[in-house]
Each structure stands twice: as C-alpha cells, then as structure tokens.
Amino acid sequence: METAKLTLQGKDYELPVFEGTEGEVAIDCRKLRGTTGAVAYDPGFGNTGSCSSDITFIDGEAGILRYRGYPIDQLATQLPFTKVAYMLIHGDLPDEDTYQRWRTGLTYHTLIHEDMKKFFEGYPPHAHPMAILASMVASMSTYYPESDDPQDIELNIIRLIAKIKTLAAFAYKKSIGQPFIYPQNDLSYSANFLKMMFAVPAEPYEVSPTLERALNTLLILHADHEQNCSTSTVRMVGSSGANLFASIAAGICALWGPLHGGANQAVLEMLQSIADDGCDYKKYIALAKDKDSEFRLMGFGHRVYKNRDPRAEILKSAADDVLAELGVDDPLLEVAENLEEVALNDPYFKERKLFPNVDFYSGIIYRAMGIPTDMFTVMFALGRLPGWIAQWKEMRDAPKGRIHRPRQIYTGANRRDV
Numbered sequence: 235m236e237t238a239k240l241t242l243q244g245k246d247y248e249l250p251v252f253e254g255t256e257g258e259v260a261i262d263c264r265k266l267r268g269t270t271g272a273v274a275y276d277p278g279f280g281n282t283g284s285c286s287s288d289i290t291f292i293d294g295e296a297g298i299l300r301y302r303g304y305p306i307d308q309l310a311t312q313l314p315f316t317k318v319a320y321m322l323i324h325g326d327l328p329d330e331d332t333y334q335r336w337r338t339g340l341t342y343h344t345l346i347h348e349d350m351k352k353f354f355e356g357y358p359p360h361a362h363p364m365a366i367l368a369s370m371v372a373s374m375s376t377y378y379p380e381s382d383d384p385q386d387i388e389l390n391i392i393r394l395i396a397k398i399k400t401l402a403a404f405a406y407k408k409s410i411g412q413p414f415i416y417p418q419n420d421l422s423y424s425a426n427f428l429k430m431m432f433a434v435p436a437e438p439y440e441v442s443p444t445l446e447r448a449l450n451t452l453l454i455l456h457a458d459h460e461q462n463c464s465t466s467t468v469r470m471v472g473s474s475g476a477n478l479f480a481s482i483a484a485g486i487c488a489l490w491g492p493l494h495g496g497a498n499q500a501v502l503e504m505l506q507s508i509a510d511d512g513c514d515y516k517k518y519i520a521l522a523k524d525k526d527s528e529f530r531l532m533g534f535g536h537r538v539y540k541n542r543d544p545r546a547e548i549l550k551s552a553a554d555d556v557l558a559e560l561g562v563d564d565p566l567l568e569v570a571e572n573l574e575e576v577a578l579n580d581p582y583f584k585e586r587k588l589f590p591n592v593d594f595y596s597g598i599i600y601r602a603m604g605i606p607t608d609m610f611t612v613m614f615a616l617g618r619l620p621g622w623i624a625q626w627k628e629m630r631d632a633p634k635g636r637i638h639r640p641r642q643i644y645t646g647a648n649r650r651d652v
C-alpha cells in the first residue's frame with residue numbers, strides 16, 4: 235500500500251493512502267492524533283473526507299454527477315422520481331415487481347395522522363414553510379416510534395417519503411388560508427403533490443403533464459449531492475443514534491440557509507430587486523466583487539463544481555421548455571439570462587470559476603409553476619429526501635460507525651484567575 239510521509243517536529247510518520255473507485259486519493263488521518271499528537275485543521279471541511287460512500291460520485295472539475303454510477307442526465311430524463319429514490323436508498327434500480335411494491339407503499343402511506351392536522355392550526359399564518367416542514371418531520375417520530383428492526387426502518391422510510399409531500403402541500407395551504415386537499419392515490423408522486431398544492435374543493439383540477447414532467451426532473455436533479463451541508467448534518471445527527479425523522483428534520487434546517495438550499499429563494503429575490511432597480515447589471519456585478527459588501531451573486535459558485543454544474547445545464551433547457559409550453563413570459567428569466575452573460579464575461583467570475591449552480595434556474599421554473607418563493611426550499615427538500623435517507627441508512631449500516639465528533643484548535647485565553 236502507498237503511504238504519505240509526514241515530517242512533524244523533526245519526526246517522520248507514514249500515513250496510509252487509499253483510493254476510491256473513481257481514482258480519488260485519500261490520506262487516512264484516523265490515527266494522526268494518536269501517533270503524532272496533532273490534528274488536521276480544515277475549517278469548512280473543503281479537504282476532509284468525512285466518510286466513504288457508495289451513493290453519489292461528483293467530479294467537480296469535469297462537471298460529472300452520478301447516483302450509484304448512473305449519469306444524472308439519464309436519470310433526470312428517463313426515470314420517475316420514485317424509482318430513482320428506490321435506487322439511491324437500496325443501491326440498484328428495482329425489478330418491476332420490487333418497484334410495484336415500493337410504489338404501492340409510497341401510495342398507501344400518503345395520508346398523515348388526522349391529529350397532525352391540528353399542529354398546523356398553531357402556526358402563525360405567515361410562518362415559513364421550512365420551519366413547519368422541519369417541525370412536522372420531527373413530530374412524525376411521535377407517531378412512528380423508532381426501532382432497530384430493518385423492516386420497521388424500511389416502513390418508516392416509506393412513510394416519510396410518502397407523507398412529506400402531503401406535509402409540504404398542507405403547509406402551503408395553511409399559509410394561504412385554503413382547505414387542505416387530500417392525496418389522490420392514482421396519481422404519480424409529482425402529480426399528487428401538484429394537486430394537493432393547487433386544487434380547491436370547489437372546482438375540478440387537472441394536473442398539467444408539462445408541470446408533472448418538470449417537477450419529476452427537478453426532484454431527481456436534487457435527489458443527492460454527496461457530503462454537502464445538509465447531508466453531512468443528517469449523518470452527524472444520525473451518528474448519535476438519533477432516529478430517522480429527527481436526523482432528516484435536522485437536514486431540513488441545514489438546507490434552509492441562503493448559502494445552501496435557501497439560495498433558490500434568494501436568487502428570485504435578487505433578480506426581482508435588480509429588475510426593480512432598472513436592470514443595472516454592472517452595478518450588481520460590481521457589488522458582488524466588492525469585498526466590503528456582503529452582497530453575493532446568488533445562484534453562482536459552488537464548493538465542488540469549478541467548471542459547470544451539470545444540473546444547471548439540464549435545468550436551463552427545462553426552464554425554456556416549461557415557459558414555452560405554458561406560454562409564460564417571465565421578465566425575470568430575461569434578467570437571469572442577462573445577468574449570467576455579464577457575470578460569465580467578467581474576469582472576477584472567470585478567475586474564480588464561478589458559474590450558475592442548480593439554484594439559478596430552479597427558481598424560475600418553480601415560479602412558472604405557480605409555486606410561491608418561500609416554498610422553493612421546501613421543493614428542494616422534497617427532492618433531497620431520498621439522498622438524505624440513503625446517506626443516513628449507509629451511515630447507520632456501516633460496521634464500526636463512530637459518533638461524529640470533530641476536534642478544534644483552541645485559540646482563546648490561557649488559564650487566568652477570576
């Protein structure tokens with residue numbers, strides 16, 4: 235086995251090196267502190283492999299994203315979201331019988347316990363739906379207690395995937411003061427969600443196939459993305475032995491922030507303020523480059539993708555299709571395209587390899603679908619759920635798993651007396 239040599243305070247150490255299946259090289263630091271007394275310092279974890287995983291492969295330089303080996307463009311254009319969810323969680327695409335059983339499970343667990351509806355009454359009318367979603371998912375653990383039996387865990391996984399869209403749609407209905415619409419079991423996952431969001435009891439509602447298809451694509455594109463802020467949170471919380479619902483609720487909270495899943499909401503708000511301010515793109519580009527300003531170009535840049543975000547490319551053409559098919563003429567799309575062009579031609583963005591990420595175009599599509607801005611991050615959470623579950627399950631099933639407990643370098647005051 236190859237080793238890495240480390241010289242520290244005049245002493246030489248050898249650290250084991252290993253490779254992933256796609257040739258990624260890792261220096262194994264697990265014994266670093268025990269043998270050298272030093273720790274690895276990596277705030278933001280940009281150089282730290284916190285686990286090994288069989289689920290998602292990303293090559294940020296080449297713009298590659300694969301779930302379980304399958305390229306994202308094939309998955310997003312050829313499969314239903316529920317099949318991709320099965321594959322992420324269980325490792326392989328299901329055969330027809332297995333898939334039908336999985337679909338049946340997801341179909342018959344869509345209703346939430348009637349008592350849970352009462353929780354919605356307690357929230358103020360303008361409560362952010364991410365807050366409602368996180369608390370509702372955590373509350374599910376009060377109805378479906380945890381168990382170590384793999385069959386019970388599988389059932390809770392099915393319950394969570396089936397019910398989360400009901401919870402999300404109810405959160406929206408609550409915010410606009412409309413009655414809840416119950417799920418309809420003969421519809422696809424995406425169509426069922428759209429109906430619960432937009433139908434009212436007073437009128438018939440036909441789900442648009444264009445919207446159903448676009449939502450299916452969006453959910454798949456968001457379904458996993460290896461060790462990002464929310465996924466690592468799910469693993470971190472789950473590493474303490476916390477149950478599935480508690481771990482996923484923590485992931486939802488982590489996703490909420492504007493530097494992560496909250497970016498899609500922030501993108502739309504930014505585009506709107508640029509439009510309201512007379513579309514002075516150069517002013518906002520200058521502001522984004524100004525180190526004294528807090529302003530960043532939302533929807534630009536990525537910790538991993540330094541060339542292109544393959545999800546953004548699929549979404550850009552999906553956004554064009556949805557707007558054309560629905561006949562939506564959204565002025566913010568033009569603002570987005572102009573801003574993108576100015577940014578991509580600016581040396582600051584070129585040098586730092588800052589490109590549009592998945593959130594830059596997802597907001598435009600959600601808006602065309604009629605989904606309100608503060609629901610955008612909830613949409614992201616619906617898509618990311620199978621990935622979080624797959625990562626939670628992989629962490630839990632791994633032999634010799636340890637609670638996540640990073641170290642720190644203390645830089646505060648030395649001992650002093652009061």
Ligand code: ACO
Binds near residue numbers: 497522534586588
């Ligand atoms: N606008 C302006 N400058 C930026 C931007 C941006 N959107 N993103 C990065 N930069 C600059 C930084 O200021 C830094 O410049 P410097 O080298 O002169 O100091 C350089 O580019 C590197 O940026 P970091 O912040 O070190 O990159 P990091 O990997 O930590 O951050 C992040 C990645 C959080 C995505 C960042 O690009 C950002 O804030 N983007 C806007 C928010 C966003 O769109 N988030 C969604 C990400 S995708 C997702 O979560 C699904």
